[in-house]
Amino acid sequence: MPATARLRHLFSESPPGAVTRFAPSPTGHLHLGHAHSALFAASLAEAAGGRFLLRLEDIDRSRCRPEFAAAIEEDLAWLGLAWDGPVRAQSAHMPAYRAALDRLAGRGLLYPCFCTRADIQREVAAAGHAPHLAPRGPDGPLYPGTCRRLSPAEREDRIAAGQPYALRLDMAAALAEAPPGLSFHELGEGRLRCDPGQFGDAVLARKDVPASYHLCVTHDDALQGVTLVTRGEDLRPATHLHRLLQALLEWPEPAYAHHPLILGPDGKRLAKREGAPALRALRAAGQAPAAVRAMAGWPPGVRPG
Numbered sequence: 001m002p003a004t005a006r007l008r009h010l011f012s013e014s015p016p017g018a019v020t021r022f023a024p025s026p027t028g029h030l031h032l033g034h035a036h037s038a039l040f041a042a043s044l045a046e047a048a049g050g051r052f053l054l055r056l057e058d059i060d061r062s063r064c065r066p067e068f069a070a071a072i073e074e075d076l077a078w079l080g081l082a083w084d085g086p087v088r089a090q091s092a093h094m095p096a097y098r099a100a101l102d103r104l105a106g107r108g109l110l111y112p113c114f115c116t117r118a119d120i121q122r123e124v125a126a127a128g129h130a131p132h133l134a135p136r137g138p139d140g141p142l143y144p145g146t147c148r149r150l151s152p153a154e155r156e157d158r159i160a161a162g163q164p165y166a167l168r169l170d171m172a173a174a175l176a177e178a179p180p181g182l183s184f185h186e187l188g189e190g191r192l193r194c195d196p197g198q199f200g201d202a203v204l205a206r207k208d209v210p211a212s213y214h215l216c217v218t219h220d221d222a223l224q225g226v227t228l229v230t231r232g233e234d235l236r237p238a239t240h241l242h243r244l245l246q247a248l249l250e251w252p253e254p255a256y257a258h259h260p261l262i263l264g265p266d267g268k269r270l271a272k273r274e275g276a277p278a279l280r281a282l283r284a285a286g287q288a289p290a291a292v293r294a295m296a297g298w299p300p301g302v303r304p305g
């Protein structure tokens with residue numbers, strides 16, 4: 001299906017009153033790939049007479065900067081996008097993420113992991129895997145479970161000694177508690193079966209940041225009443241884990257629409273580090289918002305309404 005026809009089809013499937021969101025991390029300036037994602041989210045909400053929210057995923061304070069956050073709002077407004085209600089900045093809500101982690105920990109579904117990257121590599125090598133053949137999940141090499149096997153006393157000692165730790169989900173225990181046959185509804189495709197086990201013991205709180213993307217995004221989508229999660233196809237695998245967290249924490253299930261990533265002239269996905277032009281650079285070069293929307297794969301006429 002050509003891109004425009006596909007979009008129109010998705011508009012017709014957007015749940016009535018859909019609440020969508022655009023959730024960038026303020027680690028740099030928005031580029032055309034972000035513009036595509038934001039226009040996708042806003043249009044699906046508009047098509048369904050719903051609401052479009054803006055959320056800043058800024059829990060990693062070492063990589064996020066306030067000037068990028070301000071630039072995001074300015075660039076989106078320049079592009080012609082208006083969001084509903086206040087912008088939620090995740091960094092202001094760390095106690096809420098802590099409370100969600102505590103609920104999982106209280107059921108024995110989390111364990112502290114003291115491993116460094118090097119420890120994990122060593123363990124994987126010791127299990128006889130060449131690094132490039134070691135089993136991988138969507139977030140990287142599968143964790144070999146070293147710290148899952150620590151005794152409660154050993155955990156306490158290491159925490160008391162001030163060793164930094166992440167919190168991992170005990171995937172086997174989590175799957176045993178979750179209802180069987182988890183699935184998600186992908187617009188245009190129907191119900192798809194979930195395989196959260198592909199993540200292994202996923203990190204839900206990092207050593208350096210006391211939460212993680214997977215936890216915060218699922219928490220916020222539930223809290224903010226997001227009923228249609230829109231994002232790039234690269235994040236589709238994360239949905240398998242997000243559905244598991246929603247089931248464990250009794251959060252409502254949204255629908256999903258993952259959009260293809262827009263590619264640069266070289267056929268590679270646009271990313272800041274590969275020199276994709278920032279929206280503000282295009283603006284400074286004299287491009288009009290409508291022209292930039294078209295460059296972002298949003299030709300005139302595809303907006304509903």
Ligand code: GLU
Nearest residue numbers: 023024025057217230231
């Ligand atoms: N913050 C994520 C990103 O910038 C997007 C999260 C999401 O839409 O689920 O890639």
